[in-house]
Amino acid sequence: MRRFSTVPFKGTPAQEAELKAWLEEHKSMPGAAMPALQKAQEIYGYLPIEVQRIVADALGKPLEEIYGISTFYSQFSLTPKGQYKISVCLGTACYVKGSGKIYETIEKKLGIKGGECTADGKFSLDACRCIGACGLAPVMTINDDVYGRLTGDELDDILAKY
Amino acid sequence: MFRSHVMICGGTGCTSSGSDKISAVFEAEIAKAGLDQEVKVVRTGCFGLCALGPIVVIYPEGSFYSRVNPDDVPEIVNEHLLKGRPVTRLLYDETVAENTVKSLDETDFYKKQKRIALRNCGVINPENIEEYIAFDGYAALGKVLTEMKPEDVIQTILDSGLRGRGGGGFPTGVKWKLAAGNPSDQKYVCCNADEGDPGAFMDRSVLEGDPHVVIEAMAIAGYAIGATKGYVYVRAEYPIAVHRLQIAINQAREIGLLGKNIFESGFDFDLEIKLGAGAFVCGEETALMTSIEGNRGEPRPRPPFPAVKGLFAKPTILNNVETYANIPQIILKGSEWFSSMGTEKSKGTKVFALGGKIKNTGLVEIPMGTTLREIVEEIGGGIPGGKKFKAAQTGGPSGGCIPASLIDTPIDYDNLIAIGSMMGSGGLIVMDEDTCMVDIAKFFLEFTVDESCGKCTPCRVGTKRLLELLNKITSGNGEMEDLDKIEELAAFVKANSLCGLGQTAPNPILSTMRYFRDEYVEHIVDKKCKAGVCKSLLQYSIDPVKCKGCTLCSRVCPAGAISGTVKNPHTIDTSKCIKCGACMDRCKFGAISKG
Numbered sequence: 001m002r003r004f005s006t007v008p009f010k011g012t013p014a015q016e017a018e019l020k021a022w023l024e025e026h027k028s029m030p031g032a033a034m035p036a037l038q039k040a041q042e043i044y045g046y047l048p049i050e051v052q053r054i055v056a057d058a059l060g061k062p063l064e065e066i067y068g069i070s071t072f073y074s075q076f077s078l079t080p081k082g083q084y085k086i087s088v089c090l091g092t093a094c095y096v097k098g099s100g101k102i103y104e105t106i107e108k109k110l111g112i113k114g115g116e117c118t119a120d121g122k123f124s125l126d127a128c129r130c131i132g133a134c135g136l137a138p139v140m141t142i143n144d145d146v147y148g149r150l151t152g153d154e155l156d157d158i159l160a161k162y
Numbered sequence: 163m164f165r166s167h168v169m170i171c172g173g174t175g176c177t178s179s180g181s182d183k184i185s186a187v188f189e190a191e192i193a194k195a196g197l198d199q200e201v202k203v204v205r206t207g208c209f210g211l212c213a214l215g216p217i218v219v220i221y222p223e224g225s226f227y228s229r230v231n232p233d234d235v236p237e238i239v240n241e242h243l244l245k246g247r248p249v250t251r252l253l254y255d256e257t258v259a260e261n262t263v264k265s266l267d268e269t270d271f272y273k274k275q276k277r278i279a280l281r282n283c284g285v286i287n288p289e290n291i292e293e294y295i296a297f298d299g300y301a302a303l304g305k306v307l308t309e310m311k312p313e314d315v316i317q318t319i320l321d322s323g324l325r326g327r328g329g330g331g332f333p334t335g336v337k338w339k340l341a342a343g344n345p346s347d348q349k350y351v352c353c354n355a356d357e358g359d360p361g362a363f364m365d366r367s368v369l370e371g372d373p374h375v376v377i378e379a380m381a382i383a384g385y386a387i388g389a390t391k392g393y394v395y396v397r398a399e400y401p402i403a404v405h406r407l408q409i410a411i412n413q414a415r416e417i418g419l420l421g422k423n424i425f426e427s428g429f430d431f432d433l434e435i436k437l438g439a440g441a442f443v444c445g446e447e448t449a450l451m452t453s454i455e456g457n458r459g460e461p462r463p464r465p466p467f468p469a470v471k472g473l474f475a476k477p478t479i480l481n482n483v484e485t486y487a488n489i490p491q492i493i494l495k496g497s498e499w500f501s502s503m504g505t506e507k508s509k510g511t512k513v514f515a516l517g518g519k520i521k522n523t524g525l526v527e528i529p530m531g532t533t534l535r536e537i538v539e540e541i542g543g544g545i546p547g548g549k550k551f552k553a554a555q556t557g558g559p560s561g562g563c564i565p566a567s568l569i570d571t572p573i574d575y576d577n578l579i580a581i582g583s584m585m586g587s588g589g590l591i592v593m594d595e596d597t598c599m600v601d602i603a604k605f606f607l608e609f610t611v612d613e614s615c616g617k618c619t620p621c622r623v624g625t626k627r628l629l630e631l632l633n634k635i636t637s638g639n640g641e642m643e644d645l646d647k648i649e650e651l652a653a654f655v656k657a658n659s660l661c662g663l664g665q666t667a668p669n670p671i672l673s674t675m676r677y678f679r680d681e682y683v684e685h686i687v688d689k690k691c692k693a694g695v696c697k698s699l700l701q702y703s704i705d706p707v708k709c710k711g712c713t714l715c716s717r718v719c720p721a722g723a724i725s726g727t728v729k730n731p732h733t734i735d736t737s738k739c740i741k742c743g744a745c746m747d748r749c750k751f752g753a754i755s756k757g
Contacts, residue, residue, distance in 0.1 A: 096602075136212065148179060
């Protein structure tokens with residue numbers, strides 16, 4: 001389920017200027033909406049409705065169409081993510097090797113459910129589909145760091161690093 | 163000239179386990195030893211044996227170092243590179259024989275493989291076009307543009323018998339011929355690199371290890387059907403692949419292998435990367451094209467087929483990365499060479515991503531017709547921990563499970579369909595006796611329910627109802643008539659869904675019901691899960707003979723369900739137990755069991 005964020009939108013004029021400059025340059029490209037949303041998420045970290053409106057206006061498309069796209073693809077997030085984004089792979093190879101249990105353990109340790117962010121904004125947790133490191137199963141990533149061959153015992157040490 | 167080459171795997175798996183650091187340490191140590199004019203360090207693509215990563219191979223000997231740690235590097239440089247003595251302690255144990263070191267081609271993992279699509283992976287530096295060219299790169303494109311007519315190219319592909327490696331196995335040449343026969347001012351060539359099938363990563367490895375092969379093949383396809391523009395639709399979750407592909411495209415443009423008037427032939431072709439955003443359905447051809455157009459990636463009804471009306475309503479062909487990776491070799495070596503490999507209706511080789519409960523996880527490329535037993539027992543090295551092979555799953559969420567009784571089936575497109583699975587993109591997940599087949603069916607159904615785009619009702623609602631029935635069974639509330647309901651509904655979803663996602667979504671349930679019906683019955687009638695996976699059906703108990711009364715379990719139990727006094731056997735109150743398994747993990751005496 002996708003939920004709207006209750007966190008107030010805190011976009012800066014600099015972010016808006018960056019996005020608008022990109023949109024101005026690319027608006028005539030065929031199929032611009034997806035790259036536009038990818039760029040917007042890169043700038044803001046997520047896609048609050050305010051940002052989707054900027055994209056819609058610049059591309060001359062109705063907001064509902066942009067919203068339809070942003071809710072269709074799992075990469076787009078309508079809620080802010082933590083400073084450290086934890087993704088536990090629940091692809092088949094990892095699942096067979098027990099990543100489901102790793103996921104539950106992290107939920108317990110952080111006191112949040114998948115898709116949520118800790119109250120201090122530090123960690124967010126998501127399940128992801130196969131990142132293609134099946135040889136290292138079970139795998140999780142925290143931002144760009146990859147942790148493989150997890151057993152569950154090392155989770156405290158890993159989380160303590162952040 | 164360098165006397166030695168140090169090849170360090172730069173695929174996602176090995177990079178995840180720190181191969182970039184190893185590469186940096188090698189560079190530094192080699193410079194320190196004064197060997198930087200003699201020894202060259204190369205970051206390559208995937209070697210395939212991901213289980214042993216990070217992998218370093220040193221040529222000319224072909225010494226295969228596995229699980230290399232940065233601390234080992236000085237020793238390798240000083241002993242092997244300086245003094246010529248391989249560090250046997252760090253070599254992959256299978257390559258170390260008495261008094262001699264075997265090359266990696268002689269190991270069980272590589273011996274039976276035949277690398278065509280992966281031929282350059284782990285061999286060249288993917289970020290250097292000259293290395294690709296040195297291995298006959300772009301020679302096929304040159305041959306096509308200067309010696310062959312478009313119809314000759316199509317005929318060669320038709321004769322080779324190449325079938326799509328992305329899932330369905332549609333003959334590639336037929337697809338090209340259809341698109342070539344539709345005149346239009348603009349046509350498109352697309353590449354499906356949206357590898358969404360969980361557990362498959364061959365397309366990523368080709369893009370990471372040999373990106374130019376895809377560019378070359380797409381240009382050949384463009385010439386064959388009369389297209390000047392191509393798109394590679396690749397998952398945004400594959401940053402290394404995207405990065406290397408972009409480098410490769412830029413390099414090809416720079417030296418005129420993409421762009422205008424390629425090889426002075428008057429043929430123009432250029433490529434663009436489009437990033438996917440995480441939607442499994444975009445692996446379906448019409449959905450992928452809708453997504454490139456910038457919309458919600460929903461499939462559309464066929465006909466019209468993409469060869470008639472595809473991307474931006476123009477004739478389009480779409481092939482998968484691995485399919486393209488075969489094309490240049492077929493052009494250079496001829497269709498007869500290719501069709502001499504494989505089975506009657508499935509020619510050539512197929513790359514599989516071996517994963518799950520198997521020793522040698524990684525990528526393997528084998529001739530079609532190799533049996534599952536050879537893959538699992540010989541190439542894969544068998545099941546770790548002395549467990550028994552239970553099933554292999556192929557085809558991901560569209561495929562099915564192959565039971566141990568069919569382990570001697572030669573793997574090709576038609577055999578897999580006949581036994582209720584499918585080739586899919588080539589994920590091959592091995593399962594042992596600890597895997598519950600009802601749970602696996604549920605796992606895949608959860609995936610398809612999640613990924614169903616919602617456009618057509620049979621898939622959107624049908625898969626959800628199927629999942630509910632499975633949940634009912636795994637929670638201990640199943641009734642025998644649920645099995646009939648599942649079969650009826652599954653047949654309906656297969657027959658009536660709009661695209662391949664829905665049409666194949668019931669396969670994981672149907673194949674597990676076909677081969678492991680007793681497990682379903684056990685869940686329903688006995689309310690038991692033999693594999694110990696389905697939580698609601700588990701009961702934890704303490705063996706009073708083995709329990710030493712150490713109290714560890716009662717202290718870790720989050721529910722306070724375990725009681726007992728020091729040095730006396732403990733007991734579990736099953737009404738309080740939340741079945742988390744913490745006690746069992748903690749017990750040092752093996753006194754706690756589930757079942």
